[in-house]
Amino acid sequence: MSVFSLFVHLVERFADLLEPLFHASAAAAAIIGFTALVRLLVHPLSRAAARGQKARAALQPRIAELRGKHARDPEKLQRAVLELHAEEKVSPLSGCLPSLLQAPAFLLLYYVFSHSTIGGETNGLLTHQLLDAPLGDRWTDALAAGGMFGGAGLVYLALFAVVAAVATFGYRHSRRTMAANAATVGEGTPGLGAVTKVMPFLSFFTLVTVAVVPLAAALYVVTSTAWSVVERAALYR
Template identity: 75%
Template sequence: MSVLAVFARLVEHFADLLTPLFHASAAAAAIVLFTALVRLLVHPLSRAAARGQRARAALQPKIAELRTKHAKDPQRLQKAVLELHAEEKVSPLSGCLPSLLQLPAFFLLYHLFSSSTVGGEVNGLLGHELFAAPLGGRWADALADGGPFGPAGLVYAGLFALVAAVAAFNYRRTKRMMANNPVAVAGAGGDGGPVPGLGALNKVMPFMSFFTLVTVAVVPLAAALYVVTSTTWSAVERAALYQ
């Protein structure tokens, strides 16, 4: 049995459990539940990433001293900075792992609800809906079937409104964090200087949550539910961990 078929069975099992509560939208609720379980699994890594960011910020004064001490010897500076990170058990890029580990779950949902057959059989999950919107459909399908204010279009309108609210919250929080503690988001590479490209990334960072709107618009609704749930979780989680 393929990985996709096993995953389909898992979603169907969750949907069966939730049918008494959510009826025709049980599969959509199952996707939200699955997303929450994934986020719970990676939460320890998110906590570790938050600790790592605080630790990197605390190291900046020592790294500044090393830059002064080894200003004329870049190789010695790089070695000293690496030794400092190893001694303090701090990774310059530790915050990337939680996001990377979530990608397989997203791609599984994307492929599952983009496939007409799974394991040689008709994909029955494509017949499930969130209210009037098929989980295998996209925003373009909703626009073609009733327009933006049709039954399916209103489902997407609700998702877009939620994503916009979360993105606005993230924008304000990120701008405030970068203004109050620029060192914490600056990062440092192995030579004690900024990680290449991180400066440009920091400029874009406050706007990144708004890109979720594009993702929600173009992927199957099931994958969009994963994205919306995960994005909302991230906003609450980061607000709690990065106070």
């Protein structure tokens, strides 16, 4: 049995357990539960990333001294800052690991809900829906079926509203966090200065993702993004 077939089997079994509560939307609820499980497994790494960011903030006075010492030699300043990070065992890129480890789960969902057959058998998950929206359809399918305000279209409008609210909250929190740590992460690591400027806007790209991927994968993205925003607010308060 392939990993895709095994995943389909597990989601179907989980959906059967949830059916008394969620009825026809049980598979959608199972995907949200699967997302929560993935985020729980990754949470220790998120906590480690938060500790790393706080450690980088604690290095700010020493980095300021290095900037003054090597103001006329940017390359030497860069090497000195990287050496300081290595000496204190602080990685400037540690915050990327939790996101990278979630990618396989998203790709798994995307593959499963983009194929009508899995392991030579009919993909039964494609028969499930979230209210009036099939889990294997995309926003364009919802628009073609009933328009923006049809049954499936309204499901997507609700998802877009949730994403917009979560993204706005995440944007404000990220701007405060990045501004507080800009002096620490902006020096000595190529490209990080630009990354810190772009980071607060990344949550809004979720709107595009939700519009173009199968609904099941969109549910994963929305749930994971909401989890990330709440988690960051708690860990970086």
